[in-house]
Amino acid sequence: MTIYNILQNYNWDEVKSSIYSKTPKDVDIALSTSKPSLEDFKALISPAAKPYLEQMAALSRNATLKRFGKTVQMYAPLYLSNVCYNGCIYCGFSFKNKIKRKTLTDEEILIEAKAIKALGYDHILLVSGEADNIVDLNYFINAIRIVKPYFSNISMEVQPLDQDEYLALHNEGVYAVLVYQETYNQGNYNYYHPKGKKSHYQYRVETPDRIGASHMHKAGLGVLLGLDDWRANSFYCAVHLDYLQRTYWQTKYSISFPRIRPASGVEFQYQHVTDSDLVQLICAYRLFNNDVELSISTRETPKFRDNIIKLGITSISAGSKTNPGGYAVEPQALEQFVVNDARSCDEVFKMIQKQGYEPIWKDWDRTYNSISK
Numbered sequence: 001m002t003i004y005n006i007l008q009n010y011n012w013d014e015v016k017s018s019i020y021s022k023t024p025k026d027v028d029i030a031l032s033t034s035k036p037s038l039e040d041f042k043a044l045i046s047p048a049a050k051p052y053l054e055q056m057a058a059l060s061r062n063a064t065l066k067r068f069g070k071t072v073q074m075y076a077p078l079y080l081s082n083v084c085y086n087g088c089i090y091c092g093f094s095f096k097n098k099i100k101r102k103t104l105t106d107e108e109i110l111i112e113a114k115a116i117k118a119l120g121y122d123h124i125l126l127v128s129g130e131a132d133n134i135v136d137l138n139y140f141i142n143a144i145r146i147v148k149p150y151f152s153n154i155s156m157e158v159q160p161l162d163q164d165e166y167l168a169l170h171n172e173g174v175y176a177v178l179v180y181q182e183t184y185n186q187g188n189y190n191y192y193h194p195k196g197k198k199s200h201y202q203y204r205v206e207t208p209d210r211i212g213a214s215h216m217h218k219a220g221l222g223v224l225l226g227l228d229d230w231r232a233n234s235f236y237c238a239v240h241l242d243y244l245q246r247t248y249w250q251t252k253y254s255i256s257f258p259r260i261r262p263a264s265g266v267e268f269q270y271q272h273v274t275d276s277d278l279v280q281l282i283c284a285y286r287l288f289n290n291d292v293e294l295s296i297s298t299r300e301t302p303k304f305r306d307n308i309i310k311l312g313i314t315s316i317s318a319g320s321k322t323n324p325g326g327y328a329v330e331p332q333a334l335e336q337f338v339v340n341d342a343r344s345c346d347e348v349f350k351m352i353q354k355q356g357y358e359p360i361w362k363d364w365d366r367t368y369n370s371i372s373k
Contacts, residue, residue: 002206002209003205003206003208003209003239003240003243003244004202004205004206006239006243007184007186007205007236007239007240010236010239012184012185012186012187012232015042015232015235015236016229016231016232018042019042019045019046019231019232019235020046020047020231022042022043022046022047022048022049023048024048024051024052026039026040026042026043026046026048027043027044027046027048027049027052029043030043030044030049030287031044031052031055031056031059031287036287036288038235038238038239038242040288041235041238041284041288042235044056044280044283044284044287044288045231045234045235045280045281045284046231049280049284050276050280053276053279053280053283056280056283056284056287057279057283057311059283059287060282060283060286060287060311060312061310061311061312063286063287063290063312064286064310064311064312064313064314066290067290067291068314069358070356070357070358071314071357071358071359071360072309072313072314072315072316072352072357072358072359072360073123073314073315073316073359073360074121074123074315074316074317074318074345074348074349074352074359074360075121075123075124075125075153075155075315075316075317076116076119076121076123076124076125076317076318076319076320076345077124077125077126077127077157077317077320077321077322078109078112078113078116078124078125078126078127078147078327079127079128079321079322079323079324079325079326080103080104080109080126080127080128080135080139080143080158080324081101081102081103081104081128081129081131081134081135081324082099082101082102082103082128082129082323082324083101083102083103083128083129083131083134083135084129084130084131084196085130085131085132085195085196085197086129086130086193086195086196086197086198086199087193087194087195087196087199088182088192088193088196088198089191089192089194090192090224090226090227090260090270093129095195095196102323102324102325102330103134103135103324104143104324104325104329106142106146108324108325108329109143109146109147110146111328111329112325112326112327112328112329113146113147113150113151114150114328115327115328116150116327117150117151119319119344119345120345120346120349121151121345122151122152122153123151123152123153123155123360124147124150124151124153124154124155125155125156125157125178125317126140126143126144126147126154126155126156126157126158127156127157127158127322128140128157128158128159129159130158130159130196130197130198131159132159132197135158135159137161137165137168137169140156140158140169141168141169141172144169144172144173144174145172148172148173153175154173154174154175155174155175155176155177155178155218155220156169156174156176156177156178157177157178157179157220158177159197159198160179160197160203160204160207160210161207161210162210163210163213163214164214166210166211166213166214166216167214167215169214169216170214170215170216170217174216175216175217175218176216176217176218176219176220176252176254177211177216177218177219177220178219178220178221178222178254178256179204179207179208179211179219179220179221180220180221180222180223180224180256180258181204181205181221181222181223181236181237181240182223182224182227183223183224183227183228183233184205184223184232184233184236184237184240185227185228185232185233186201188227188228189201192227205240208221208240208244209244209247209248211248211251212244212247212248212251213248215250215251216251217251217252218251218252218253218254218293219244219248219251219252219253219254220253220254220255220256220295221237221240221241221244221253221254221255221256222237222255222256222257222258223236223237224258224259224260225257225258225259225260225273225278225281226259226260226270226271226272226273227260227270227271228271229271230271230273230277230281234281234284234285237255238285238288238289241253241255241289241292245289245291252291252293253291253292253293254292254293254294254295254314254315255285255292255293255294255295256294256295256296256297257278257281257282257294257295257296258297258299259273259278259299259300261299261339261340275304278300278304278308279308279311282294282296282308282311282312282313283311283312285312286311286312293314293315294312294313294314294315295313295314295315295316295317296308296313296315296316296317297316297317297320298317298318298319298320298339298340298341298342299339299340299341300340300341301340301341302340302341302343305341305348305351306351306355309351309352309355309357310355310357316348316352318341318343318344318345318347318348318349319343319344319345319348320339322339
């Protein structure tokens with residue numbers, strides 16, 4: 001049995017109705033329990049929880065300090081290719097979007113890796129569009145071997161792969177693999193993903209099963225906030241997380257919170273997710289699961305990222321370039337989406353320090369727990 005089978009037990013409309021019918025009493029119960037259930041999570045992300053946001057934020061901050069201390073890991077993405085065979089209607093890399101396509105050569109990967117290392121990073125995220133006859137397993141393994149001498153922690157966000165391919169990445173030293181379902185609403189899934197391998201809902205949603213079965217150290221989940229109802233989508237993601245932790249308990253997990261951003265050549269009417277909504281969601285995840293890592297990217301504004309640090313976030317990107325070659329090879333190339341926080345990694349580093357936290361950035365071995373401070 002995989003997560004696909006588990007999800008068939010849920011009806012999208014019924015889940016959504018259940019969330020929106022939660023009462024203040026349900027929220028009180030959820031906030032008073034030491035180990036919230038999935039039903040409690042519904043209450044925490046419901047409209048009824050809005051008046052409790054300040055209380056949720058305080059509890060979330062305390063839970064994060066207890067589990068992770070005052071540490072925030074910083075990372076940088078390295079985009080390998082923007083070639084993509086999917087037709088996602090919201091994405092700048094869609095094959096329908098007439099943009100200049102680029103896949104980095106060995107020499108260009110090395111140049112980009114050195115540029116990111118020069119910024120001080122020791123944790124890198126390799127990202128690509130989904131084009132499996134151009135950026136395939138062999139390409140990824142080659143890229144890993146090029147960047148490995150410069151980084152002690154390598155994560156990947158690429159197209160879903162088979163289990164034996166994830167095992168090969170694990171054997172090459174990959175620490176984590178991130179794959180986002182975008183939306184769990186199977187009824188609308190193919191509207192957003194009409195073409196390409198990504199249009200196969202079951203194969204994509206079962207990807208973390210294959211990651212866990214390959215004994216990867218960490219798997220990353222997430223939904224694209226702005227597709228469908230963010231509350232219902234997030235509940236399904238919480239179900240997914242709960243299933244994975246019980247099934248592949250030796251693997252760590254992270255949740256990311258990407259909100260749809262404008263992309264060149266893309267016209268898409270997305271559902272608005274407010275800053276308050278996102279704060280509520282982040283706090284709800286922290287209260288639901290004290291162990292899960294929570295990540296925020298440069299999609300968000302500097303002000304929002306500054307304020308969210310203390311409320312549950314354990315990982316943050318900075319100085320990100322979302323185009324292949326963006327750091328040194330071809331800085332003016334078209335990005336996947338518009339970055340909202342353009343501050344340098346030094347500026348973000350200092351912001352985190354100013355708040356009394358330790359940014360884990362230059363040396364993976366510097367990680368320590370500062371709860372006692």
